[in-house]
Amino acid sequence: MSKTAGFDIGSRFLHIAVVKKQGVKRIFSAPLPEGSVREGRIVSYEAMGDFIKETCKKNKIRFDDAAVILPSSLCFCRRLSVPAMSHEQLTVNLPYEFRDFITSEKDAYFYDYAVLRVIHDANEEPVGLDLMAAAALKSTIADYRGMFRRAGIKLKTAIPIEMAYINLMSKNDDPQHCHCLIDVGHTAIRLYMYIGGRFESSHMLEYGCSALDNAIAEALHVDPFIASSYREANHDDCQSLPECMDIYQNMAVEVQRVVHFFRYNNPDVELEHIHITGGGARIRPLRDTLENTLSIPILDATELLNIDADDGDIGLGASGAALQ
Ligand SMILES: Nc1ncnc2c1ncn2[C@@H]1O[C@H](COP(=O)(O)OP(=O)(O)OP(=O)(O)O)[C@@H](O)[C@H]1O
Numbered sequence: 001m002s003k004t005a006g007f008d009i010g011s012r013f014l015h016i017a018v019v020k021k022q023g024v025k026r027i028f029s030a031p032l033p034e035g036s037v038r039e040g041r042i043v044s045y046e047a048m049g050d051f052i053k054e055t056c057k058k059n060k061i062r063f064d065d066a067a068v069i070l071p072s073s074l075c076f077c078r079r080l081s082v083p084a085m086s087h088e089q090l091t092v093n094l095p096y097e098f099r100d101f102i103t104s105e106k107d108a109y110f111y112d113y114a115v116l117r118v119i120h121d122a123n124e125e126p127v128g129l130d131l132m133a134a135a136a137l138k139s140t141i142a143d144y145r146g147m148f149r150r151a152g153i154k155l156k157t158a159i160p161i162e163m164a165y166i167n168l169m170s171k172n173d174d175p176q177h178c179h180c181l182i183d184v185g186h187t188a189i190r191l192y193m194y195i196g197g198r199f200e201s202s203h204m205l206e207y208g209c210s211a212l213d214n215a216i217a218e219a220l221h222v223d224p225f226i227a228s229s230y231r232e233a234n235h236d237d238c239q240s241l242p243e244c245m246d247i248y249q250n251m252a253v254e255v256q257r258v259v260h261f262f263r264y265n266n267p268d269v270e271l272e273h274i275h276i277t278g279g280g281a282r283i284r285p286l287r288d289t290l291e292n293t294l295s296i297p298i299l300d301a302t303e304l305l306n307i308d309a310d311d312g313d314i315g316l317g318a319s320g321a322a323l324q
């Protein structure tokens with residue numbers, strides 16, 4: 001039985017999940033070398049390939065092939081509603097659905113899709129399709145393939161995070177079960193809304209935990225690099241500094257705004273709970289502020305995995321990719 005490893009290359013951490021027989025067996029996270037990812041993009045594919053190789057070797061992470069998350073800065077992902085059609089017809093039509101987004105020749109891109117829902121008429125005949133479609137430059141895929149080749153790894157799939165998370169949703173989920181996934185990352189907070197395992201929408205707030213570093217640096221008169229290590233270790237309870245509490249409050253209000261907007265657009269479903277993931281989920285006062293502001297139960301995203309792994313809370317995207 002072959003093993004697949006899912007890779008989620010964040011801006012601060014590399015997350016790896018190993019999957020065998022459709023079950024997550026191991027999750028591992030390693031801090032990335034400083035400056036190796038800027039504005040969501042890998043600065044040097046060669047250096048990242050070497051880092052991945054070394055990390056897997058040093059930590060005895062063994063697998064047969066790999067799947068990777070493509071960052072939102074390098075792929076377009078959108079919901080589409082189209083008339084019912086065959087795979088061949090979709091292949092021809094998808095490039096036109098992205099014409100407002102793509103900048104170069106349409107043939108320079110790869111396109112992919114997942115069917116979220118088939119819409120039937122009164123006679124049960126299929127009349128429409130709800131899709132999640134993605135487009136990425138062929139050169140981007142070649143860069144990623146080259147990076148993994150350098151690490152001695154065969155890259156099987158590259159998918160956007162929205163598709164990876166769907167792989168973690170229960171196939172038997174109640175069609176009205178509405179939930180939200182919040183990723184409190186290093187450079188961004190991202191919200192993903194799902195109804196009955198079907199992706200509905202996403203939203204990104206363009207600041208994450210790194211926004212706390214300047215506040216901690218100023219309050220404690222240290223440089224932001226030191227502040228970052230203080231924050232992760234919660235040195236002298238710096239996560240509870242009033243300056244940090246203000247930032248949590250701003251984050252919670254922004255998240256609340258997105259949640260209100262979603263509820264307004266989807267009045268027929270009840271948002272039942274929020275699954276929280278990303279390293280920011282480990283910052284207790286931030287989590288408490290979110291819970292108090294939103295008044296919705298906040299659950300560990302590890303509930304979506306069937307294992308109790310140390311880094312399960314931050315390895316969700318990598319797990320979803322490996323399950324593709
Ligand atoms: N125990 C902890 N206490 C406080 N902060 C933590 C802890 N563990 C991780 N973090 C912080 O949480 C943030 C997000 O971590 P995560 O692993 O989600 O980053 P990432 O995936 O690289 O970021 P992004 O998805 O934004 O690119 C980082 O700033 C990290 O320093």
Ligand SMILES: [Mg+2]
Pocket residue numbers: 008010011183185186278
């Ligand atoms: Mg991340």
